[in-house]
Amino acid sequence: MTATSLRISSGSGDPQRSTRTPPVGAERLLLGLPQSGEPVGLIQHLDQWGTLPLWRKSSFIDELDGSGLRGHGGGWFPVGVKWRSVRRAALRRPVVVANGAEGEPASAKDRLLVRQLPHLVLDGAVLAASSVGATEVIVYVPSSSVAGMKRAAEERLRRGLDPCGIDVVAAPDRFLAGQESAVVNTINGQPSARPSFVTLRTVRERGVNGRPTLVQNVESLAHVSLIARFGADWFRRVGTERSPGTALLTVTGRWPEPRIVEVPLGVRLGDILGLGPDATRSIAGVLLGGYGGGWVATDEAMAQPLTEEAARDVGSSIGAGVVALLPHDVCPLLEVSRVARYLEGEGAGQCGPCVNGLGVLADALELLATQPGRLRNGISAIPKLCGLVEGRGACRHPDGVARFVRTALRVFENHTSLHLQRGPCHSTAPPFLPLPPARRRSTR
């Protein structure tokens, strides 16, 4: 095989599996991650994982179906189904976008992947391109990772490793930067981080430059690169039937600093974190899935298996793998109010119900946190406002805010009653949930 030969053959026959030994434990993507924080270069990467085996287009998508891999960007949509839909839609040559935007302030795992393991991501993206018939990969990452990603792409180009071109585009530093249609709009040169109304036409049909577009999260692509090497059966050795494999989590509030861990899906959160039922003594509530996810009562969160299905059953989502443990010494309502104000400012400013509703909602939450006596009709206005924004935006931003707020009212019901009866608490603890520094509001 020459260095420039296509990664995916059109002939028949079984793919050559990797000659490397597959990882046995829960550590897969992060196996061999340099503690120094340095990126893994191409030579080191190939030394650890070997070259990508040859796969036929359709048989690799079949293998993905068999692996049961679901999207780790937050949607948990079956990856094989998504790739096949892009292939089918393709009257024009599709484009593949590796989405590493990670606008969620409480998540850091995609940043880790693009910064330190760029070739694991690029392997998956190149394989996606070959599988859906694309000749162009666009890597969409925060501006701080653009130079590193370009270096990684050049290393591959020098070796003639890939049958497709790799471009790198900077993602704006916005909450909605990673939203699928916003990704496409930014790449197409439109104002940053504005989603489109995709109910009637998705980016899979018409995306980058009007071409069918596959937007796939970088962690999903990293898993793809290992499935290509070790197969679906290996992938399923950990995890559950419906949620196989491992996931990267960003955990805040368990250790002095936020930490990124790789865990098998389906394991109880309490076991992952080393916390039992008495966790309720130190933790007031658990936020799963970040600011578009939802709050879960501590005892319930610790006992439930970590899968998207289980999280949805309790009205939350594990989203992009955010777990935040809220300590008792901060006021949860103040935290919720701060985040709601931030999310209002992060709206794209396009849809009437979201533009108007999120502001009024943030006002009401601020009153509840700081001057509950001034809330007319108690808190009943808050769920009503959630109802007025849900399902009424071009994207799911207002739905995510509503879920964040509704679940908070449920989990912190006792605390809410205390505010209404006795007034705000006077906590002196510093703010807990991570938010980026306040941005000067553009007048647009």
Place this chain on the structure above:
Amino acid sequence: MRQPHYALVVNPVVCDGSGVCAELLPEYVRLDPWGYPIFQAGEIAPHLVEHARRAVRSCPRLALTLVKLDTSVARQ
């Protein structure tokens, strides 16, 4: 043979809350506190479909689309 079923979809990016749709089709459209339309859940009653078409044509922002809910039946 069943009649095709229809519903209205609004593109919220384009809609600027003129309220024309609620004017023309009050049985199916109400307005939120800021003047943006909220549609009744489910299909438009058959006798209102013509009014819905008029609302689609009359929207100053062309933000409305009438969609068939049951294409397999409607194709006949």
